[in-house]
Amino acid sequence: MSRKFVIVTDSASDLPEEYFAMNGLDCVRLGFTVDGKTYGGEDGEEMDIKEFYASLRGGSMPTTFQVPPEQAEKHIERHLKEGQDVLAVAFSSGLSGTANSFAIAARELSERYPERKIFVVDSLCASMGEGLFVDYIVKKADTGASIEETRDYAEDLKQHICHYFTVDNLFHLKRGGRVSAATAVVGSLLKIKPVLHVDEEGHLIAIGKAMGRKKSISALVEHMKELETLEEDDPIFISHGDCAEDVEYLKKLITEAFGERVFYTNYVGSVIGTHSGAGTLALFFRGKHR
Numbered sequence: 465m466s467r468k469f470v471i472v473t474d475s476a477s478d479l480p481e482e483y484f485a486m487n488g489l490d491c492v493r494l495g496f497t498v499d500g501k502t503y504g505g506e507d508g509e510e511m512d513i514k515e516f517y518a519s520l521r522g523g524s525m526p527t528t529f530q531v532p533p534e535q536a537e538k539h540i541e542r543h544l545k546e547g548q549d550v551l552a553v554a555f556s557s558g559l560s561g562t563a564n565s566f567a568i569a570a571r572e573l574s575e576r577y578p579e580r581k582i583f584v585v586d587s588l589c590a591s592m593g594e595g596l597f598v599d600y601i602v603k604k605a606d607t608g609a610s611i612e613e614t615r616d617y618a619e620d621l622k623q624h625i626c627h628y629f630t631v632d633n634l635f636h637l638k639r640g641g642r643v644s645a646a647t648a649v650v651g652s653l654l655k656i657k658p659v660l661h662v663d664e665e666g667h668l669i670a671i672g673k674a675m676g677r678k679k680s681i682s683a684l685v686e687h688m689k690e691l692e693t694l695e696e697d698d699p700i701f702i703s704h705g706d707c708a709e710d711v712e713y714l715k716k717l718i719t720e721a722f723g724e725r726v727f728y729t730n731y732v733g734s735v736i737g738t739h740s741g742a743g744t745l746a747l748f749f750r751g752k753h754r
Contacts, residue, residue, distance in 0.1 A: 469549040469581070469611040471602065472539055474531055474562055475504065476555035477594040478703050478733040487602050492539045494555070494562065494735045498526035503734065506535050513731045517706035517742045526738040530555075531562040537569035540582060544573060549581040549611050553598055553618065556588045558666025563587075583615045585622070588666035591736050592703040592728070593627040593748040599699065599728075600625075600750075626751040627662035628687045630680040632707070632743025659683045664754050681710060684747045685717045691751035692722075698750055699726040705737050705744035714745060 472490040473479075484491045495504030498519060503511045520526075531554075540550050552570065554563035563586040570582040589597045600621055605614045657680035659672040674680035694700070700718065704711050711729055718725060731737070732744050 467605045468608070469551055469605070469614075470543040471551050471553065471598070471605060472543070472566075473553040473594070473598050474555050475733060476560065476562065476590060476735055477553075477598050478591045478730055478736065479595040479598065480730055483595075489598070489602070490539050490543070492531050492536055494528065494531055494560070496526045496528045496734050496738055498524050505529065506538075511734060513734065514706060516734045516737065517731075520737070520742045526734070528735045528738050530560045531565050533565040533568040533572070536562075536566045537572060540566075540569055540573055541577075544577045544580045544582070547580075550583070551601075551605075551611055551615060551618075552582070552584045553587055553594070553601060554584060555594060556590050556662065556666030557586045558588060558662070559590055559668060581611055583611060585615060585618045586666070587618075587625075588622050588662070588664070589625050590627065590662055590666075590668065591732050591746055591748075592701040592730060593625050593662060593746070595703075595728075595730070596699065596701040596748045596750075597622060597625045599701075621750075623664060623754055624693070624750050624752070626687070626691055626749050626754055627746065628684045628748075629660045629668075629740070629744060629746040630657050630674070630677075630684060631660070631740055631745075632657070632677065632705075633741045659687075661687070661754065677710070678713070681714050681745060682717060684714065684745070685721055688718070688747060688749055688751075689721060691753065692749050693751055694722070694725075694749060697726065699728055701748040702727060702729045703732045703744075703746045703748075704729070705732045705740060705742045707743050707745060710743075710745050714747065718747075 557563040
């Protein structure tokens with residue numbers, strides 16, 4: 465590793481803890497409250513992810529909270545005190561105030577540490593889309609690129625990180641205002657599965673629908689066929705809301721279409737899973753555009 469600065473990101477990237485440790489990243493945690501108890505954030509304990517999804521299926525209704533400026537500042541300042549510059553990569557401003565909290569912290573700390581460089585990149589990404597974005601940034605930084613070169617690379621790259629989702633249950637999207645109550649009821653009765661993506665401004669929007677689960681998963685791959693610009697070693701990231709069998713079906717379809725690829729999979733974390741629900745399946749790859 466020939467990195468010349470520290471990369472700070474947040475837990476909405478849904479990367480596993482071992483990834484942060486192995487790659488020397490500092491992760492700032494978002495959090496949620498469920499059944500009267502708070503998890504994540506600066507001081508909360510972690511809930512086992514399968515327990516979280518079991519609670520969703522049992523009818524629990526969590527609420528989430530972003531990274532506040534004070535928490536972002538604490539993480540960034542730790543590295544500044546050690547004489548290191550910081551590149552912060554934040555969860556989409558179209559879905560959370562976390563990126564703004566990083567920006568506020570960076571402005572405050574720049575006044576106190578004028579000799580240090582602090583840059584914030586609003587990823588406009590979510591879940592393992594942000595994770596994939598971070599992974600590309602880590603690889604760029606490890607070539608020996610300067611913090612400015614890595615920031616510019618990230619700004620150029622972020623509109624090429626494609627996000628395609630489908631969900632198993634429309635009612636969580638209804639809670640977040642993504643679909644109407646009538647759409648949720650009718651869609652569930654008819655087994656209509658929406659296809660969504662994260663747009664150029666970092667918002668989660670519906671772009672289509674399919675009759676049944678397998679067709680909605682196939683639709684993710686069809687979008688990939690239209691947009692991908694993958695080179696041989698480019699990874700494909702997949703996150704899921706406790707539906708591992710669907711992950712294997714998605715990987716099978718991708719392998720049939722593109723040959724053997726490098727896959728990284730993980731759960732949709734509790735914060736994003738609160739809004740997308742159990743059974744979410746999401747595909748992330750580098751493409752021509754979002």
